[in-house]
Amino acid sequence: MSKAQVLVLTVIGSDRPGLVGAISRVVSEHGANWEASHMARLGGQFAGILQVVVPEEKADSLAKSLGELGPSGLKVTVERETSTAFEPEGQAYCLELVGSDQPNIVRDISEALASREVTVLELTSEIASAPVSGGRLFRMQASIRCPASVGRAQLRDSLEELANSLMVDLSLDD
Numbered sequence: 001m002s003k004a005q006v007l008v009l010t011v012i013g014s015d016r017p018g019l020v021g022a023i024s025r026v027v028s029e030h031g032a033n034w035e036a037s038h039m040a041r042l043g044g045q046f047a048g049i050l051q052v053v054v055p056e057e058k059a060d061s062l063a064k065s066l067g068e069l070g071p072s073g074l075k076v077t078v079e080r081e082t083s084t085a086f087e088p089e090g091q092a093y094c095l096e097l098v099g100s101d102q103p104n105i106v107r108d109i110s111e112a113l114a115s116r117e118v119t120v121l122e123l124t125s126e127i128a129s130a131p132v133s134g135g136r137l138f139r140m141q142a143s144i145r146c147p148a149s150v151g152r153a154q155l156r157d158s159l160e161e162l163a164n165s166l167m168v169d170l171s172l173d174d
Helices: 019-029 056-067 105-115 152-166
Strands: 004-014 033-042 045-055 074-080 091-100 119-129 136-146 168-173
Touching (some): 004 056, 091 105, 091 152, 105 119, 105 136, 105 152
Antiparallel strands (some): 004 045, 091 136, 119 136
């Protein structure tokens, strides 16, 4: 039985039908398994990140074939998993934030998390129309991992202080 190689792919290209199909065909042709992905249309571009597992002897060929999608307008970057990958430890939480859109919300929250050595595992955000005012409403959800040295109450207090200064609502749940 051959060893397997984990590859993390980032993809971006002008949005059009068939992009996921093109990627999945190449992955399948090399005997790789599509394990996880997050993909979205952003600003007219199709962007995504995905993880595949491929037999080790086919990893180079898969990476080369994915690179050959470039002329079709799809840029694919391939990163190989390394044994020294960082694995965050600690308590997992879901962080949600809602408020009027303003510059630097993500920067301010991410800096507050980083200063407490909190790892962001996943982050999604969007701007929507506010129901009553019609203004721009910013929404963010993040899965985070908090080190044991930082208690939930301590993290919540510091984030709520920041949320008050940004004038946004924030929740921190298990």
